Amino acid sequence: MEDEIDECIRKKIQWQQLPGNIRKMLNESPKEYERYIFEFSIKNQLRFRGSLVRTVRKDERKYYEALVQSSIQRLMLYPYHLADMIVKGLRITPFIYYIEVVALLIECEKSYDTMPNFTAADCLRLLGVGRNEYLELVAKARSLGRRGRSRAIRSLLPRVPLNIPMQPWWRVELGYVLEEDVKPLSEKEKLLIDLLIDQGSQTAGTLDYHLVKRLYRRGLIYLDVPITSADKVSVPPLKGFVMNRVAGDYFETLLYKVFVSIDEHTSVAELAAVLQVECELVKQAVSLYCRLGFAKCLQPQPVSPQHPSWRDALTTHHHQPYRQIAPLTFDPHVEDDLQMDPVLIKDIPSTSKQKSQDMSDASTNNAGQRVAVLFDSTLAAYLMMGNLSPDLKSHAVTLFEVGKLCDESLDSLLIELDKVVGDPEIEGEARRYLAAAACLRVALRTLRPKLRPLDLLRCEALHALDAPARNRLLVTKYRLAISTAPLSREARAGAAAGALPHVGPAPPEASSPWMRLYLYHLAGYGPPTLLLTKGTVLRGVPRSLLGFSRLAVSWWGAESEAAALPAAAALAAANSALRRGPVLIQAAGVRGVPTVVHVSFPPTAEIHDELQSLWRKHTGLRRLLRRLRLTRSAGYVTLADIGVPDLGCAHPPVAVQLVAPRKRKDICGMAKPVSEISISSNESAKETTEYTKPISNLQSPIESHFAVTPTTDSKASSPANGFTSIESGKLLCEELDNLNIDTHRTRSKESIVSDDFVPIHSSISFDDLKDSRTHSKDSIKSISDDLIPIHTPTSEKDNRSIKSEEQLCDLTNQKEKVDLNMDKFSDLSSEKDLVRQFSEKKRDRKLDDQLSDLFSPAEESISMFTQLSDKLTEITNEGDSGVDTAHNNSDDETCKPEKWTILDLQFGIPLFDEVLCEKVCSSIVERIAKPELLEKVREDNEFIRTDVLRFVSQCQYYPGEEMGIVKRGTLVPLPRKNLVFENGRISEWNGK
Numbered sequence: 006m007e008d009e010i011d012e013c014i015r016k017k018i019q020w021q022q023l024p025g026n027i028r029k030m031l032n033e034s035p036k037e038y039e040r041y042i043f044e045f046s047i048k049n050q051l052r053f054r055g056s057l058v059r060t061v062r063k064d065e066r067k068y069y070e071a072l073v074q075s076s077i078q079r080l081m082l083y084p085y086h087l088a089d090m091i092v093k094g095l096r097i098t099p100f101i102y103y104i105e106v107v108a109l110l111i112e113c114e115k116s117y118d119t120m121p122n123f124t125a126a127d128c129l130r131l132l133g134v135g136r137n138e139y140l141e142l143v144a145k146a147r148s149l150g151r152r153g154r155s156r157a158i159r160s161l162l163p164r165v166p167l168n169i170p171m172q173p174w175w176r177v178e179l180g181y182v183l184e185e186d187v188k189p190l191s192e193k194e195k196l197l198i199d200l201l202i203d204q205g206s207q208t209a210g211t212l213d214y215h216l217v218k219r220l221y222r223r224g225l226i227y228l229d230v231p232i233t234s235a236d237k238v239s240v241p242p243l244k245g246f247v248m249n250r251v252a253g254d255y256f257e258t259l260l261y262k263v264f265v266s267i268d269e270h271t272s273v274a275e276l277a278a279v280l281q282v283e284c285e286l287v288k289q290a291v292s293l294y295c296r297l298g299f300a301k302c303l304q305p306q307p308v309s310p311q312h313p314s315w316r317d318a319l320t321t322h323h324h325q326p327y328r329q330i331a332p333l334t335f336d337p338h339v340e341d342d343l344q345m346d347p348v349l350i351k352d353i354p355s356t357s358k359q360k361s362q363d364m365s366d367a368s369t370n371n372a373g374q375r376v377a378v379l380f381d382s383t384l385a386a387y388l389m390m391g392n393l394s395p396d397l398k399s400h401a402v403t404l405f406e407v408g409k410l411c412d413e414s415l416d417s418l419l420i421e422l423d424k425v426v427g428d429p430e431i432e433g434e435a436r437r438y439l440a441a442a443a444c445l446r447v448a449l450r451t452l453r454p455k456l457r458p459l460d461l462l463r464c465e466a467l468h469a470l471d472a473p474a475r476n477r478l479l480v481t482k483y484r485l486a487i488s489t490a491p492l493s494r495e496a497r498a499g500a501a502a503g504a505l506p507h508v509g510p511a512p513p514e515a516s517s518p519w520m521r522l523y524l525y526h527l528a529g530y531g532p533p534t535l536l537l538t539k540g541t542v543l544r545g546v547p548r549s550l551l552g553f554s555r556l557a558v559s560w561w562g563a564e565s566e567a568a569a570l571p572a573a574a575a576l577a578a579a580n581s582a583l584r585r586g587p588v589l590i591q592a593a594g595v596r597g598v599p600t601v602v603h604v605s606f607p608p609t610a611e612i613h614d615e616l617q618s619l620w621r622k623h624t625g626l627r628r629l630l631r632r633l634r635l636t637r638s639a640g641y642v643t644l645a646d647i648g649v650p651d652l653g654c655a656h657p658p659v660a661v662q663l664v665a666p667r668k669r670k671d672i673c674g675m676a677k678p679v680s681e682i683s684i685s686s687n688e689s690a691k692e693t694t695e696y697t698k699p700i701s702n703l704q705s706p707i708e709s710h711f712a713v714t715p716t717t718d719s720k721a722s723s724p725a726n727g728f729t730s731i732e733s734g735k736l737l738c739e740e741l742d743n744l745n746i747d748t749h750r751t752r753s754k755e756s757i758v759s760d761d762f763v764p765i766h767s768s769i770s771f772d773d774l775k776d777s778r779t780h781s782k783d784s785i786k787s788i789s790d791d792l793i794p795i796h797t798p799t800s801e802k803d804n805r806s807i808k809s810e811e812q813l814c815d816l817t818n819q820k821e822k823v824d825l826n827m828d829k830f831s832d833l834s835s836e837k838d839l840v841r842q843f844s845e846k847k848r849d850r851k852l853d854d855q856l857s858d859l860f861s862p863a864e865e866s867i868s869m870f871t872q873l874s875d876k877l878t879e880i881t882n883e884g885d886s887g888v889d890t891a892h893n894n895s896d897d898e899t900c901k902p903e904k905w906t907i908l909d910l911q912f913g914i915p916l917f918d919e920v921l922c923e924k925v926c927s928s929i930v931e932r933i934a935k936p937e938l939l940e941k942v943r944e945d946n947e948f949i950r951t952d953v954l955r956f957v958s959q960c961q962y963y964p965g966e967e968m969g970i971v972k973r974g975t976l977v978p979l980p981r982k983n984l985v986f987e988n989g990r991i992s993e994w995n996g997k
Contacts, residue, residue, distance in 0.1 A: 010038075014045045017057045047075045049255045050084045066094060073097055077105050081254055082123050085296070086289045088227055089178065096181035098224050100166040103128045107139070108158050111146050118249045122406065123257060125247035126297055130322075131166045135247070165222045170298065170319050173210025174305035176229040177201065177217055186225055194220060201226065210308035214318040230292040231306065234274035234284055238291055238300040240267060242396075242414060243403045245298060245322055256290070258469070263290045265408040265466040266478050269303055279477045280470070298322035375412070376456040376934070377479065378448070379464050379488045379509060380404070381496035384916060387441040390434075397421040397442070408466020412458035415449060422446040437917070444916040451926035452487070456934055464496035476503040485934060490640060490913030492516060494562050498913070499950065506939040508639050508929060509913040511946040512953040517977045518561070518589040521909060522986060523956045526661060527632045529654035529989040530625030530907045532647055533592040536984040537994075541583050546572055547590075548997050549987045553647070555594035561586040561979065569593035587980050595648030601908065603915070604642045605924045606635045607932060619644070624653060625907050633910075634945045637938060639929045640912040641921060650902035654989020661959040663982065663993050665966070960984055960991065 013027060020035045031037040039061040045051075046058035050072060053065045062068050069090055076084060083099040084091065091097050107128060110119060117139040120128065129135050134142070142161055149157045179201040187195060197216050201207065206229070209217055220226045251257065259282065267276055273291055277284040294300035298321070388401035400418045404410055410418060425442045453459050460483075467475055479486070479502070486502035488509025499511040514520055518536055525531030533549040550556060556575035559567035560582040567589075570578060575590065582588045593599050608620035608630070620626050626642065629635065914929075915921045933942065961981050983994040 092180045121252035173308045175209045176206045178206045210311045214314040230296045232288045232292045237303045239269040242399045375483045376459045377462045377483045377486045381493045387438045393425045408463035410461040444922040455930045464501040467501040479503045488913035490911040506942040512950045525986045528625030528628045529657035534986040535590045553592040557591045557593040559589045600646040643909040644905035645908040651906035665963040
């Protein structure tokens with residue numbers, strides 16, 4: 006709502022012309038609109054004349070007083086664009102303004118970090134008060150009494166501004182001058198004051214530098230930095246920048262947008278067109294850069310004639326290195342009469358002229374010829390925290406705050422990187438800092454000779470621009486984007502690169518656990534993995550992770566690689582993290598920490614390189630190579646030896662198909678002891694005794710895991726645990742009705758005997774089972790696949806026909822669907838309820854003779870859990886799932902176990918291994934960064950982006966569920982279901 010009102014205020018729309026919906030937002034109140042106008046004008050430091058605030062406030066002086074006071078309270082930058090009104094009308098120079106800002110912080114005893122970055126940098130330039138000086142002032146202020154504390158605090162602050170650098174092309178403007186201020190001046194100073202009164206502002210270079218400096222320090226003049234629309238500036242490595250915090254006000258936001266967009270080939274007018282911002286605002290931002298020494302104007306206005314005194318003038322900033330402490334600077338030689346009262350002057354009229362600046366056409370820039378290397382804040386932090394060298398730290402500050410380092414500044418960066426010497430004895434975090442600096446040096450020296458000009462761009466700084474402005478900037482200046490790796494979650498390099506051909510991660514899910522599951526799904530290889538939703542509680546180690554002594558636990562949004570923890574510690578860490586968000590748990594090692602290697606891509610033809618040969622030998626890597634088109638991209642794959650071979654999947658499905666669980670009754674009730682259960686009135690005790698007696702032979706082969714069932718007849722014919730459930734019997738009936746068994750399908754007696762069991766989809770009657778009963782009893786422990794039919798009606802015995810062996814394949818294809826319901830069969834613990842279900846279906850009473858041969862439903866459930874030693878036979882005999890596996894259609898060979906399992910894949914330049922970094926950069930230069938391939942690289946990025954999004958959708962919803970496809974946004978969707986990757990497939994985790 007406020008954005009729409011603000012837009013109306015910017016367009017200077019009066020109340021009468023407001024749209025009806027905006028009026029309703031304001032409750033049809035003109036007074037409410039006037040309040041919005043005043044607050045918006047103060048917040049955005051608008052000039053009184055020419056803005057809408059003039060219609061709601063009549064006193065111009067009071068408006069500027071309120072604006073200054075509000076800016077001080079918000080710790081905003083001095084409004085230099087309003088200096089003609091604030092200095093000449095209120096006698097508030099930048100020096101006095103920042104005295105008030107610092108005094109306010111000291112009185113409130115707030116931290117120095119409270120001061121925003123640019124405000125702190127301007128305070129340091131004018132007052133000489135940095136972090137250490139501020140702490141000293143706060144300590145002194147605490148010893149002051151409460152009476153007169155405000156004035157006492159101001160007495161501790163500097164009395165005059167520092168001797169700041171000035172450029173000869175700056176303009177000298179007359180400030181607020183009283184008769185008492187002119188009396189102590191020398192004749193030359195008075196003549197200069199008269200010149201400014203008579204002829205207006207003057208170019209500083211045409212005046213005596215020493216006179217200008219003295220009048221400036223007395224506060225009688227102020228300096229203006231003129232910028233035209235045709236000017237071009239360069240941003241060298243920052244010095245004197247204070248890294249505190251970001252305030253988020255309108256002007257600071259604009260400053261950071263201009264920082265990441267500007268370069269010495271782009272004029273101010275062109276920059277304003279790219280950002281779609283008023284040219285005047287861009288001029289104000291560039292003017293502040295030049296004033297603070299953060300930018301240099303390449304073609305300033307000529308100064309003619311230049312005064313000889315400017316030969317020895319201070320024109321450049323001399324900042325202390327970032328690691329050194331600068332003492333509090335006071336000038337003891339300045340007289341007391343130079344001190345100005347830092348109090349707002351009242352009732353003094355203002356006479357000033359509004360200055361207009363020239364608008365000229367912009368020159369053409371070197372469009373589309375540069376290469377952008379995208380990095381994240383982690384790299385800048387490594388270069389800053391490593392204490393590698395003071396000058397390197399200034400480059401790191403530039404990379405972080407400006408978000409950009411142009412090709413023209415990379416030579417100085419490389420000089421500093423060459424000074425960094427690695428030490429093999431350094432370990433831990435310091436080693437990572439050294440590795441990042443060394444890899445950055447290798448990358449720049451490999452890429453620049455062939456891809457120059459090359460700029461370094463920080464992804465987070467690009468995200469400060471809105472999407473249209475970012476796309477215009479990138480398309481106008483760059484032809485290719487290359488990312489470093491790995492990148493943080495906030496980087497979102499794919500979105501930062503926009504529509505450029507991008508050698509790097511394309512989808513926003515690339516830095517989330519979704520990407521790992523996607524890779525495992527495509528390759529059919531990967532460690533046993535669980536992706537658990539928030540709120541899940543693990544009671545023990547999941548079955549898929551049993552046997553692994555070490556597990557890797559990473560929570561959603563984790564930036565660093567998860568360490569391999571002992572199983573007990575990993576379980577505790579996972580439960581703790583699951584309270585806050587989703588968690589990814591992976592098998593990491595059987596006996597110890599896994600061995601990890603990195604294989605670069607695109608693959609090379611090096612015969613003697615053992616790692617590169619894996620691209621030909623490893624089945625999973627070949628699948629990834631084809632599916633992700635890795636021959637036209639660059640990066641590395643992380644492989645791990647977790648202690649056991651990865652058996653993989655012979656035919657991984659092209660799509661993830663989650664199976665929806667059956668709906669249970671709304672009210673299932675609790676299982677009660679058999680003595681507490683009342684028999685239904687329509688069932689007699691005689692029927693119960695008759696039908697429950699033969700079922701007592703049901704038993705489970707693994708009684709230690711499932712419910713214990715009695716092996717001998719008992720008086721009550723009840724389970725050994727003493728619990729039965731009527732509701733479980735009803736549930737079984739519903740499940741049996743939903744099986745949709747084809748009653749016309751038969752199977753030959755020969756196949757029954759050979760397989761030792763009867764498939765559940767067969768229509769063979771129970772009478773035929775008597776012939777093969779002996780065979781089934783001998784092989785009762787080897788059952789692992791199909792089940793004995795339960796729904797087959799006895800009336801079909803005479804109509805059976807023997808079918809061919811080819812029809813058996815159709816029977817086995819539906820085995821998995823039946824197995825999904827077996828867990829629910831185990832809930833049946835009452836033999837009485839089982840018989841009642843058959844009686845409701847009007848089964849033949851002779852079923853009691855054959856039911857003694859049936860196996861326990863728990864027995865079929867055991868077939869889903871096989872040992873590792875039996876997996877090879879299972880995979881070898883595994884048939885196609887029936888899904889078109891297009892990405893595996895060239896894998897005709899049998900899937901074999903692999904020593905190396907696929908752990909992760911990253912697109913981009915690795916910044917942790919120099920050898921790997923050089924290989925990837927060489928591949929980019931020689932094989933990818935070619936004009937004829939750039940369009941294909943863009944197409945590959947779009948394909949991966951779409952394919953990953955489709956994969957996430959499949960993992961979120963069941964087939965046929967109304968999901969409306971997951972839409973891509975800045976936030977990666979959280980998982981809605983617990984997922985497990987095991988045996989080369991992704992499925993929903995059943996909690997075991």
